[in-house]
Amino acid sequence: MAGQDENYAAFNSRALVEMVGDVTDEALKATKIKQFLSVLAGRYFNWAGRKSLFTLHLGIKCCAIEMAAAATPRFDGDRFGVLFRSSPRQSDVLLVNGPITKKFADKVVRLWEQMPEPKYCIAMGECAISGGPYFQSYNVLEGVDTVIPVDVYIPGCPPRPEALIDGFGLLREKIIRIGAAPSSGRKGEKPIIVGED
Amino acid sequence: MAQMWITMGPQHPMTHGLWTLRVKVDGETVVDTEAELGYIHRGVEKIAESRDFTQITPYCDRLCYVSAMTWANSYIYAAEDLLEVEVPERAEYIRLISAECQRLASHLMWLGAYGPDIGSLTLMTWCMRDREMFLDLLQELGGSRMHYNYPRIGGVKRDIPVGFADRLVAKVKLFEKRIEEYEMMLDESTIWLVRLQGVGYANAEDMVNAGVSGPNIRAAGVNYDARWAHPYSVYDQVDWEPAVEKPTSVKGADCYDRYRVRMEEMRQSCRMILDAIEKIPGGKNTNYSNGDEMILAKAPTRAPEGATGFSNYECTRGASKFYIQGGGDGRGKNPYRLSIRSPMFITIPYVAKTMIGYKVADIPAIMGSFDPCIGETDR
């Protein structure tokens, strides 16, 4: 504490907190309670995160209508904790539901960057998986996985709302497995495709 | 007060699709606007030059995805003009029933998306629940909830199933009562009236000169509907009237008029469906097999060079037109040029100018009342 020469008899509160924190940390590590607590906390956060996946309000094309239908009384995605948020800073899941064109590719990457970790991406519909019926077009990228890493693929044109809810279920199973690994660390994962048994 | 440009960007819960609306605001008042489209431009017109005429129908479903059956029908009428095909009458009745069911589903989707814009989240759940009724009916006909690929050049793909007529009549009669529930909820709600009345005036003369069509000009008192002015199908044999609203001001129609026109159109569609299912030739409970001449006429597959086809169809959002020039690849199997006219492509720049002078909070109300669908805009 070089700047505290005049007053080294009194602690400031920040130094006190750090000292108490270090001491507690050493004690917990020695008795293995820290390991136990971090497993519990990890499991708790994992449970909380996967049971309340906030999805970004992004509607690109037709699959967005099925996404909206999945939130309506007949199919009701809300009972699984799936809630739509308008801001990317507040959402966990980027649900890409349409073809990505050259004009929109930059915006999709920007939205993905703005989302805080842990974040997941679901490619819904043929256009987001591989370009769909427009794969030959001069303006359509062949799938959103050319620009951002995708966790779950939901095939269909458009997939039924039940398929979308199943996709969220498979994403939840994946979250149990991988925890809060950052999105770049999942490159070696086998792709999850809804309907593939 | 400083003026600044705000971007209501492509990702926005209000915009009903992917486009940017840049507004220049002076405090809270909108001073200028600029619309930017093209975020889902897929190049359908170019892709269609490498596809057969039958293979283009699924692309036309996906143009305006909320109202797929009407767009597929619109393309099929142009292809039938190009290939010179006569359609059997039963097929025309089935197309009318499917198009009007789709119109109901589309207007319900509009209302279900418009409610949250105004603040009524209940309306979204009610409308989507009722829309599911019509999606089930269309699924019986076409096989899928949203993109059916149902009409064929010369008729329809398959006939109405046995028992479909009873389910149709029951659902439509139930829905007629539901329309009254909606009106009861909305027309007596102060919030709805305050947010919709006096907002977003659009003048009939300007709209027609700008190329706006459909329920948007019928709200301004202009009785123009392609179903009677450029007639096609069997609309002259079923009982209906165009839904036209009186504009409430010399400045034109406001959002409330556009809302009333669509409610009235839903009533007229119900009336058309109930009448058509009784008058259908061949009976409403017979199911002809696929390809039977009662529902599908033989059609040529090649169009010679120099032949053209044009269709003027009343889609849910306006007049959708297709212009096809024949003589493409494969000795005429593909079209040489397929040109699509989307009503919303013309309406959205016009609506962007309508918003000038109102507050920022009125932008969702005005935008939603014109019922944009960006899939058809960007093709």
Next chain:
Amino acid sequence: MGMRVSNEQSDSAAESCVAILSKRFGGSDVVSTVEHHSNAFKMAFVRIHCPPQHWPAVAKSLRFDHGANYCSMVTGTHFPEGSDDRGWEVVYHLMRQPVVDQKPFTNTVLVASELTGSDIPLEFEILVALPQGDEPSVPSVQSVWVGADWNEKETWDLVGIRFEGHENMHRVLNPHDSPEGFHPLQKQHKLRYHDYNEMYDDAQGFGRKPTDEGRVK
């Protein structure tokens, strides 16, 4: 019963319009004919072949003398193998829709069978053939119909036909940073996989990956 405009009404409207046009523009290369659709009720419409230099005059005459107040669509086509005087073609579809001057608190009650003369809705199709070459251009009708504005922008963006006198021309469907002179609907541009080659994940040249890889926020 639903009403409809009858075949006689549309025939008479088309014929009277063609008569007036032929009298006015008869000597020049402007050819107007009455055609019929080949499907549904086989309604009549007016087809005009017009060379580009006469187009503004014909457009104004249609707008103000014949009441064509609605510009539906503008289509541009590229004919690289066409004849020398038809290398490009611009097709304008216009419509006369009869109700104007709407007073407040009224709606027009139209009975279709009682419409006469210039109240009958009518469709127009104008074909403007442009000579072969790399710089096709047509005079713009942006000042005549507001609805032609974005239609012309789209035709330039996709096909490459220039519209003289059009203010504020910009790309409307393709991205703003598309290369100069890239107009996808021209016939020399082929679709991808046109020759059935192997598919690969094409990002259309978009190379930017998210910049936050590995960062835990």
